[in-house]
Amino acid sequence: MSQATLGDDEELFGEAANEMREDVESSLEDAWATLPDADDVWETDADNVLGVLNGLNSALEVGDAEEHLRDAKKWFTMGQRADAFDDADDLEEEIADLEEAITDISEAGEQVGELTSTIPALRGTLQDAGPAADSEATDDGDDADEDEE
Template sequence: MSQSTLDEEDLLGEAASEIRADVEENMAAARSELPSAEAIWAVDSENTLGVLNSLKSALDTGDAAESLRDARKWFMVGERADAFEDPDALEAELDEVAALIETVEEAQERVGELASTVPELRSDLEEANVGGADGDAETETEDADETEE
């Protein structure tokens, strides 16, 4: 083997190590951007809308999708260069992170929709005087007006 072949093998081995490190770092970055279980479970607010807005904020994935994209990019390069001992396991891990990001983003979207619906619903219920003391008080006032006439 010539000296240039050894240098190329060394460089290829070095590149493979760097690619593995890049995939792992980007995947770790994607995971770190995801909200913690505690952040989405424990919210502090005095009303439903505040709870929903807190939850929506807690469900922010930040740069997780971008970090995952970078991890996938380096994974593809590394896979073609045969840089991984078990590429199937690593790809499965990337898929798990992608599915988790998608689930969190969908949940955030649903919470956002609900947060915009709740004030409208409250307003509609107030206008319709459905349930509660307001509806009863108004009925009593109408009854009193009718008996005075």
């Protein structure tokens, strides 16, 4: 193999490594962009708790972030195995941060989903329970007794 060919191969490898890093960075950027905005999770214009929970549940969608993260990890892993990155600590740290953010958002979404199904049942239980409900039942019973007389 000639010296010129080796030089060309090194140059091609350097270009490929740069493109791989750009692919990882681009996928990470796309993933961060698809995550919910902090204000969307914090602010609401709902009239009741169920409306708040439904709005929050919708806001806690990670969209395509998981797919973009997968692409970033795929290219990052390939670049690491090829020893193509001079310094990849920043990429590795950002991938870990993104994974953590996606996990936190997904877990919060699950918790909100559970509350969304629990709160209406709890409201019904509270409406049907207690002294007010007992007196209504007694009143209904009194009406039935009067009808029988």
